[in-house]
Amino acid sequence: MHASTPLTRRAALGLTAAVLPLAAAAPARAATVVGGARLARSGVQGTGLPKKLTAAAWLVADHGSGKVLASYNAHRRLAPASTLKMLFADTVLGKFERTERYKVTDADLADVPAGSSLVGIKPGITYTVEQLWQGVFLRSGNDAVHVLSRMNGGLARTVAEMQARAEELRALDTHVVSPDGYDHKGQLSSAYDLTLFAHHGLRNADFREYCATKTADFPAGGKKTFQIQNTDRLLSGAWGVKTYPGLIGVKNGYTSHAGNTFTGAATRGGRTLLVTVMHPRSGYNAVYEETAALLDWGFQKGDQAQPVGTLAEPAGAGGAKAARGRATARAAAGAPAATSGGTSSWRLPAGAGATVALLAGGAWALRRRRSAGAEGDKGAGGHEG
DSSP states (O other), X not given: OOTTSOOOHHHHHHHHHHHHHHHHHOOXXXXXXTTOGGGGSSXXXXXXXXXXXXXXXXXXXXXXXXXXEEEESTTOOBOOGGGGHHHHHHHXXXXXXXXXXXXXXXXXXXXXXXXXXXXXXXXXXXXXXHHHHHHHHHHOOHHHHHXXXXXXXXXXXXXXXXXXXXXXXXXXXXXXXOTTOOOOTTOBBOHHHHHHHHHHHTTSHHHHHHHHOOEEEEEEETXXXXXXXXXXXXXXXXXXXXXXXXXXXXXXXXXXXXXXXXXXXXXXXXXXXXXXXXXXXXXXXXXXXXXXXXXXXXXXXXXXXOOOEEOOOOOOTTHHHHHHHTHHXXXXXXXXXXXXXXXXXXXXXXXXXXXXXXXXXXXXXXXXXXXXXXXXXXXXXXXXX
């Protein structure tokens, strides 16, 4: 198109639609696979693993050493559901004091997607930051996520910071569209990346405390409260799932599009193991049952297993400059430009140019104002965790 030719709204939207799927579907990959070459292979990596695993992807790692003990499709990009809230917490948790108080407004909750999991936040009630995080970790409340995002400067800023944080952690399979993990087109992560989020999140004492909390009293207005319970069934023992000995969290998720996802951590005999399970094909409790089976394998055989990879350490301080330099590429992939953080795994197709990046960023903002159903799966099967 000639530089002097006006770009009509219809043409702009058409150009954006043409570019976005390409950018989102084909992120640039490093020449060396993050975590090691074996993690890029299909099929089971490791020996003596449980036989009846139906998950589309899973990973077992030693939290202390960072060694990946076994995996299956570790870098396969799948919808993460609310396990993405681990990245949200890792990004935002340290910004506010636990005792800080915030009075919620209607505007804070205006963009919560229909069908979301909610903790029950009401406009006009004042909550402490600690209570909001309990709502995030225990009930996976998208309402709590949106309030904290507003406190953090808004949804767009929070998404950008999460993307930058993912890149800093070298979680390059992850593309953030919303901070709550709800179904949105292009929102993806992997078993490897989700394990990274838990690995780094658990180094934070508040993160570790919140994800291990089973119940809490939540404000209902005035002096009234109601009890909330953790939706992690390996922690709570609800719905026919046995509690797992030594479990310390971390985060479960479910949407009708993503299916079930879970990252769990447990400690036994001085060792802490991390397991992520994504999209098992069998019943609803399978995500917990398969996690428990993999934890059992890790505690029984993992210390003799030959590692198949490693959990990457965060990128160096130089990553912040690189991320700012690739801001337009990230906008073209469907997320706003990040202002800080690590290197980007997103690139514009050759010749797309800055105009398309600007249009894509505008289209992202427009999509954020629409209902969740226009962005992907409508959540017909509900949303938990």
